[in-house]
Amino acid sequence: NERMNNELLERLELINTLKPALSRGEFLLYYQPQYWSKDKKIMGFEALVRWKSERFGMLPPVKFIPLAEESKLIVSLGYWIMEEAFKFIQKLCQQGYASLLVSVNISVVQLIQKDFAGTVLKMMEAYNISPQNLEFEITESAMMESMDSVLDNIVLLRNKGVRFALDDFGTGFSSLNYLTRLPINTLKIDKSFVDNIGKEKSESIITGSIVEIGRKLGLSIVAEGVETDEQFNYLAKKHCDRIQGFLFSRPVPENQALRLIEQDDIASA
Ligand code: C2E
Ligand code: CA
Ligand code: CA
Numbered sequence: 153n154e155r156m157n158n159e160l161l162e163r164l165e166l167i168n169t170l171k172p173a174l175s176r177g178e179f180l181l182y183y184q185p186q187y188w189s190k191d192k193k194i195m196g197f198e199a200l201v202r203w204k205s206e207r208f209g210m211l212p213p214v215k216f217i218p219l220a221e222e223s224k225l226i227v228s229l230g231y232w233i234m235e236e237a238f239k240f241i242q243k244l245c246q247q248g249y250a251s252l253l254v255s256v257n258i259s260v261v262q263l264i265q266k267d268f269a270g271t272v273l274k275m276m277e278a279y280n281i282s283p284q285n286l287e288f289e290i291t292e293s294a295m296m297e298s299m300d301s302v303l304d305n306i307v308l309l310r311n312k313g314v315r316f317a318l319d320d321f322g323t324g325f326s327s328l329n330y331l332t333r334l335p336i337n338t339l340k341i342d343k344s345f346v347d348n349i350g351k352e353k354s355e356s357i358i359t360g361s362i363v364e365i366g367r368k369l370g371l372s373i374v375a376e377g378v379e380t381d382e383q384f385n386y387l388a389k390k391h392c393d394r395i396q397g398f399l400f401s402r403p404v405p406e407n408q409a410l411r412l413i414e415q416d417d418i419a420s421a
Contacts, residue, residue, distance in 0.1 A: 167219055169207050174229055178204050181236045182403035185412055186255070186374065186396045189388040194416045196253030198289070198396065199237045200403045201229075221261045230262040234272065238279040240406060241286065249413060255287045255317060260294035264301045269308035276314075283313035287338060290316065292324030295334065303335070310335050317374065322362065332369060339366040343377025346397070350382045363390040 173179065183197040203211040220226040237256045244252050262268060276283070288309070295302065295318060306316060317338035322345050331339075341362055348355035366373045375387045378397030387395060401412060 163219075166208070166216065167223065169205060170203075170216055170219055170223065171225060173203060173205060174225070174232060176206075178206065179229065179232065180204060180405070181233065181240070182405060183240065183254075183409040184396060184403035185401050185409065186253075186394050187400055189384070189392055189395050192400075194252070194413055195394060196255065196287075197240075197409055198255040198403075199233065199240070199257070201233050201257075217259070221259055224261060226259045226261050227265060230259060231271065231275070233257075234275060235279075238275060238281050240409075241281055242279055243406075243410075244413075245285070247410070250285070252413075253285060253287055253315075255289050257289045257319070260290065260298050260302060263290065263294075263305050264298060265305075269305040272309060272314075273312060283315070287315040287317050289319040289340065291319045292321050296324050306335050317372075328365060331365075336371065338372040338374060340374045340376055341366075341392070343397075346375050346377050346379075346383050346387070349386045350380070356386065360386070360390045363387065363392045367391060 180202050182200045182202055184200060185194045186196045186198060187193060188195045201213055201217075203213075203216050205211055217226065220229055234256055237254050241252075241254050244250070244254070265271075275281075276286070290302075290306075310316065315337040316335060317340050318334065318336045319340045320342045321339050322342045339362075341359065345359040345362065349359055350356065363373050363375075372394065373392045374394040374396060375383075375392050376396045378384055378387065378395050378399050380399060383397075384395060384399055404412070
């Protein structure tokens with residue numbers, strides 16, 4: 153039928169315009185600040201890619217990341233994203249904000265590349281990036297799916313001090329038992345659990361318990377998609393370390409991110 157035809161056509165057009173988009177410089181990074189729950193100061197940023205397509209306008213990652221993964225373009229796009237994020241880290245350090253953490257999303261298609269860790273380490277050296285400023289985010293489902301093939305790369309980077317966060321936690325299939333064996337530093341609680349806060353009492357309890365278990369395992373805990381004061385207060389009370397969400401700020405372009413830090417008045421070294 154016509155609707156399916158149109159969707160198919162749009163998909164084909166997207167695929168065809170996606171590849172040249174990288175060399176045409178149509179991608180850009182937005183940064184969403186993350187805050188310490190204890191004092192509401194900025195502790196870092198998550199880098200989120202956008203595609204400013206001449207043909208389609210501004211596109212969110214859901215529209216093109218899956219296509220980039222299928223076509224393997226995510227490998228080269230992923231290195232471009234990393235390089236941009238590294239330049240941002242460099243800028244932060246130069247301006248005296250050397251304690252901030254920048255999180256970069258990594259697709260499993262990138263992580264299964266044999267030379268992934270080696271390439272990242274070379275790039276870190278080239279941009280003089282110290283591992284304490286960097287955290288990679290990998291989704292729980294991706295981690296579970298390809299555990300064996302990604303583990304070598306993760307362990308290599310972990311040994312150099314690079315941090316890993318388990319993204320969208322609670323939406324995949326990992327048992328809590330498994331959590332103790334994963335080489336991660338940070339647990340990023342999925343927005344769906346944050347949305348449950350304040351609704352049914354039993355559902356808030358689950359969210360609170362995930363925070364507590366994660367903390368007892370020595371992990372840093374981030375809640376994402378925090379939109380209300382009620383959600384923030386509950387998470388802060390449960391000692392969820394880090395908060396990210398529209399309540400504080402949407403993802404913003406780099407210059408606005410820098411302005412947020414200045415306004416935030418965090419001590420620069
Ligand atoms: P994610 O890693 O879970 O990123 C969080 C998403 O939630 C972002 O959407 C962000 O804008 C949105 N968000 C943050 N706070 C709130 C909130 O309070 N309320 C609501 N409703 N949404 C909030 P975005 O930027 O559209 O990214 C979507 C997904 O695309 C990301 O989910 C991630 O899986 C993927 N992605 C984004 N950038 C990259 C990238 O550079 N590389 C890879 N491989 N994937 C990326
Ligand atoms: Ca993420
Ligand atoms: Ca997430």
